[in-house]
Amino acid sequence: MPELLDRETIVSRLASGWEYRDGAVHRTWQLKGFLTAMSMANAIAHLANEANHHPDLSVHDYNRLTVRVTTHSAGGVTENDLGLAERIERLHDAE
Numbered sequence: 065m066p067e068l069l070d071r072e073t074i075v076s077r078l079a080s081g082w083e084y085r086d087g088a089v090h091r092t093w094q095l096k097g098f099l100t101a102m103s104m105a106n107a108i109a110h111l112a113n114e115a116n117h118h119p120d121l122s123v124h125d126y127n128r129l130t131v132r133v134t135t136h137s138a139g140g141v142t143e144n145d146l147g148l149a150e151r152i153e154r155l156h157d158a159e
C-alpha cells in the first residue's frame with residue numbers, strides 16, 4: 065500500500081491553485097462554459113482511468129470544475145495523488 069505523505073511534503077509539491085484539506089488535494093477551475101467544464105472532466109476521467117486512480121469530479125455553478133484527489137485505500141494523500149494532480153495540471157495547461 066502506498067505510504068501517506070505528511071502535510072509539509074504535500075503542500076511543498078502542489079502546483080499553484082491546488083489546496084490540501086480534509087485528507088485530499090483539491091483544485092477548482094472556472095472554464096468558459098458548462099460544456100468546457102464537462103469536457104475537461106471527461107479528459108481527466110480518461111487519464112485517471114488509465115492510471116487506475118480515480119478522483120472525485122464535480123461540475124458545478126455552471127462553469128466550474130472541482131477535482132479532489134485522495135487514495136481511499138490509504139485514507140489520505142500518497143505519491144499517487146501528487147502524480148495524478150501533476151498530470152491533471154499538465155492537461156489543463158495544454159487546453
Ligand SMILES: C[C@H](O)[C@H](O)[C@H]1CNC2=NC(N)=NC(=O)C2=N1
Nearest residue numbers: 116117118119134135136137138
Ligand atoms: C483495485 C483497484 O486498484 C483499486 O480499487 C484502486 C482503484 N482506484 C482508486 N482510486 C483512488 N483514488 N483510490 C484508491 O484507493 C483506488 N483504488
